[in-house]
Amino acid sequence: MYPINLNLDGRPCLVIGGGTVAERKVKKLLEEGARVTVMSPHLTDELIKLREEGEIYWQNTYWNEGAFFRDTFTLVFCATNDASLNARAAKQARGKGSLVNVVSDVSLCDFVVPARVTRGDLLMTVSTGGSSPAFARVLKERIDEEYGDVYGAWLDRLQVIRAEVKEKKGSAEDRNRFWRTALSEHVLELVENGSLEEAEGEVRDAADQFGIES
Structure with missing residues (x-):
């Protein structure tokens, strides 16, 4: 499968089903800013709350071959406990140009959702292509333990430095060498130990060393 980070802000997505998996x-879709429609006559308590708060659109019906999709959905999740229904819904949604995830059958999926760890703007994902979600979760837990919140804070600092460096003089080769040095094992060890000020100093010194000047 082709790995991609998809911006769902404001994009319509459909979840067919109203159980815990659908929830x-x-x-996750709401966290990414998607406009979410849920199609199911039955909802979990949390989904009912989201509906009452106006966070989701609700179609109070089971999916069927004549179901009316008022939007062209970017993503469709088929998340009912009926495998046959999921398969039929996937076929119809795909025919309308949507990318489909069928929770009960990876072979019917256009995409799978990886296990993920986030630290601010830093996103780390693990996927087994649906072969073993349990293994993906184990690896995710290891990443979660190894990379703490300090890495998100370090990325915030790097964003500032990168913007400053882009405004300075220097060749492409200078910049490449700068970033290789700036993100050396030594600097990352400082970050891991929480010494962000010292790490930032090392990066700024590297900019001077490779002739990237104002």
Whole structure:
């Protein structure tokens, strides 16, 4: 599968099903700013709350071959406990140009959702292509333990430095050498130990060393 980070801000997405699996999909989509429609006559308590708060659109019906999709959905999640229904819904949604995830059958998926760890703007994902979600979760837990919040804070500092460096003189080769040095094992060890000020100083010294000047 082709790895991609997709911007869902404001994009319409459909979740077919109203159980706990559907609830998890809905929450993740909302976190990414998607406009979420849920199609199911039955909802979990949390989904009912989201509906009452106006966070999701609700179609109070089971999916069927004549179901009316008022939007062309960017993503469709088929998350009912009926495998046959999921497969039929996936076929219809795909025919309308949507990318489809079928929670009960990876072979019917256009995409799978990786296990992920976030630290601010830093996103780290693990996927087994649906072969073993349990293994992906184990690896995710290891990443979660190894990379703490300090890495998100370090990325915030790097964004500032990168913007400053882009405004300075220097060749492409200078910049490449600068970033290789700026993100050396030594600097990353400082970050891991929480010494962000010292790490930032090392990066700024590297800019001077490679002739990237104002």
